[in-house]
Each structure stands twice: as C-alpha cells, then as structure tokens.
Amino acid sequence: MYKGNKVVVKPLRVSKLNLSRQVMVELKQVRELTHENLVRFIGMCVDEPNYALLTEHCIRGSLRDMLEKDAMNIDWTFRYSMVNDILEGMKYIHDSSLEFHGRLKSTNCVIDGRFMVKITDYGLKYVHEQIDLDTEINPRSLFWMAPEHLREPFPTKTGSKKGDIYSFAIILQEIITRSGPFRLEERHGTNKVVIEPEEILNRVKMGTTPPYRPEIANDECSAELMDLVRACWSELPGCRPSFADIKVQFKKITKGASNQNFLDNLLARMEQYANNLEQLVEEKSKSLIEEKKKTDELLCQLLPRFVAEELKKGNHVRPEAFECVTIFFSDIVGFTALSAESTPMEVVDFLNDLYTCFDSTIENYDVYKVETIGDAYMVVSGLPVKNGNEHAREIARLSLDLLVAIGNFKIRHRPERKLKLRIGIHSGPCVAGVVGLRMPRYCLFGDTVNTASRMESNGEALKIHVSHETKTILDIFGKFRLSARGDIELKGKGFMRTYWLEGEDTTPQKEPISE
C-alpha cells in the first residue's frame, strides 16, 4: 500500500544502484507520462539493497493471465478493444521522449478494473542497464524480442521503435490464438518434435526465408489481420509499419466489427466477465459441496451424528447423563510382542485389517464406537440414543460375534498365528459430552468406564468377562448363558462377583399360533 492505494512493488536485481544524473532525469521523465493506457509510475525505492520500482496496481492481472484463463470467454469485440488499448498506449510511448518501450510483452500489458489494457515497465533505460547481468534470463521471456535485438550481446538492454512493433506482432498472435508465443512449436514442433525455447530463439536469430515465426492457422483470424501481423514481424525492421500506420489499418480491420460506443463496449465486457464469474462460481460451488459432503461424512465418523449436526450449527453440545449404559473394552493378548517382532508397515497393515474386521461387525449392532487406542477398542451401547435395557444385549451379542470374527482373522504376515481377544463388559451410569474445541471428541466419563476397563484387564484371553451389573440385565432376556468366575479383586473397588459370558440360546422361541 502506498498513500492508501495498492501498488505493485517490483524488486530490482541490483546490488548497488548508481543514482546518476541520467537516472534522475529518466525517473522524472516516466513520472511525467500520463495516458489512460499506461500504468502510472509512482516512484522508486532507493533503500540499498532493496531497490524497487513502484507502479499503479491493475486488479485483473496481466494480459497473459487473462488469455490463459480457459474459462474466460473472450470474443472478438473484446480482443479488438484490447489491441486498440495497446496501440494507443504504445503510440503515446513512441511519440513521447521515451521513444520506445524495449520490453513490450503480454506480461507487461496489465488489465485494470474497467478492462482497460495498460502498458507497464516502460522506460528507465539507465536503471535497467545496471541490473545484474549474471542473473539467469528465462529464454521464454525473449520470445517477444525482435531478431535484430536477439543478435545483440545483451538483448535485454536494447530496444527500438521497430523492435516494439515486432513485440506487438507477437502479442497479436497471443490474442488471436489465445496461446503463448511459440507455444504450438514448443509442444509439437513442425514434425511433432518438441522444440526447446533456446532452439526457437536460434531459429528466429538465423533470419531464414521465410523467417521463423509462431504459427497462426488461417481460420483463426481474418486475412487482413493476418497480413498486419506478418508485416509487423517482418524480418527487416524497415518493412515493419509504425504504430500510426497500424492504427489506420486496424481501424479498417475492425470497421463493422464493432460500432459500439465506449459505454456499450464497457458494459459488454462487464457482462461477459460477470457471466464467466457465474460459471466459475457454479463450478467452484459444485466442488465445494462435494468437499463439504466429505467433511460431513468424516465428522460423523468421528462424532455421533446428532453431536456433529449440533456442532456444525455452531451450537454447544451439553454433557448428558445416562442412567444405564453398557460399556465394552477389548484388547488383543500379545499385541505388544507381535508388534515388536513385526515391521512398522506390517503393524499398520495388520491394524488396518483388524479395524476393518471390527468395524464391519460393529455396524450390525446398536452401539457407538467411542475410541480405539492401538489394539484396544472401546464401544458403548445405550447412548447417545437411549435404548432401554437393550444395551446389555447388544454388547453381549457383539462380544460373542467378535470372538468368532477374531477367531477367523488371519494376520497377513503371520498366517499361522491365532489372535486372542480379551473382552470386559460392565453396565452402569455415565456422563457423555464433547470435549475439545479444535478437535472435538465425544467422551464418556464416570466410574462405569473405569470398571469396564478393569473388567477387560482382569479377564482372560478368548473370554468375555462380565460384571454382576451386566449379568443382572442380561438375565432379564433369559437367553444368555453365563458361568460364575468367582469373586475377584478389582483395584480400588474391592471384591466383585463376576461372570464369563458363554453364549446365547438362539433357538427361536415358539410364537403363539393365532387362530
């Protein structure tokens, strides 16, 4: 920002700038130039070594960018008015004390808010002369350079009126074909062979007859415009017209193409731009909706659906107390030893297979997977949606099912090894709520959680260790077979009577036959 306006700051690759009288004179010279098709020169930062040029900022970027935007529909009225803007700006430069530009190219034609093309980076010959020569020059940036200048020892430090006309012809080619200079040649070459930019420059320098120039297909523009382009990039500078000549010819070419006045023209450009924007917005919204769907799905996998919905609305999710839920903990016996003798990739693959096996089993029950830590699983039923007494039955059935599933599970890198699951379940009250703002997690709190976890750690491999509280609920269903384990001492809890869940009677109960 400079004096409240956004400006372009172009750093100068020069370690020490000699602010000679000539430099001061040319700075004054460029500051005095005013034309609606010239970018206003604001000044130079002479704070060694941060030398930089400050110029007016044009919001719509360079002509090069505009032409490259595929989504931007650029009709011929728009193209002609862009050419006209460049012509006006360049004619003004040629008629001024600058005499020529020297670095005319499509990146030095920028577009302002009203779609007016403005020429930038003009003048300051003595400043540019001091720019470090050892910095590498991108050969593509020389595509606009006339052959006579390319042949000079320092092409970037020269320039002439006729050289500018050649550059203008290259810009015309860009506007007509909408592709960068020599883009076609670089891609396919003449015999479908890719030509390197250096080689393209060599061919232009050679001055063959006919001269080597970018390709424009006959049907891409009118014959008159094609003739104008050819004249402008003539090999002999003397054969190239002046901007004054071009203006006359161009008027003839565009006659009838557009008889709109300025305001109509501007409105047409705006309308086109707005249409393009609409199309762009539509495309962007589509991908946005897709992305949103993906994040929503992810969120719902990490949090219970209703919690996710509330959080998305920006609502606070209050912690909720549940009178009775059943909590399941499981652990794989010998997992640590198995991991120790496997490579990290093997462990990841193994866990991935295991989670897939677990998750596909869990899907069949009214349960919520609270978390997984390594090989440990914590699952709950009866929350976030209450389900009467069914939580104990759901968890019991899940446990029995998982024992079978894990029994059939094959460890990819140890197919002979059998996995041993240890399960502990317990029922009781608990509180559930969302903790964490950045990474919200739905957590359970309360003694029931600790007890359930202890039930697992005090259990045995391939067995389901059930607390007295869970057994009491299971008994209501009258179908579960449990055997007493005896009284065991749980850390911090004293003695507790616990059971092994052996199975469920699946013989269907006879329905009373109705008459």
Ligand SMILES: Nc1nc2c(ncn2[C@@H]2O[C@H](COP(=O)(O)OP(=O)(O)OP(=O)(O)O)[C@@H](O)[C@H]2O)c(=O)[nH]1
């Ligand atoms: N949006 C916007 N981009 C600009 C403006 N002025 C310059 N640019 C862009 O900034 C980029 C860097 O510009 P420069 O450092 O001048 O490089 P260049 O124009 O490729 O080459 P030279 O001018 O010969 O040094 C180019 O893509 C310009 O088109 C402007 O006013 N607005």
Ligand SMILES: [Mg+2]
């Ligand atoms: Mg530039």
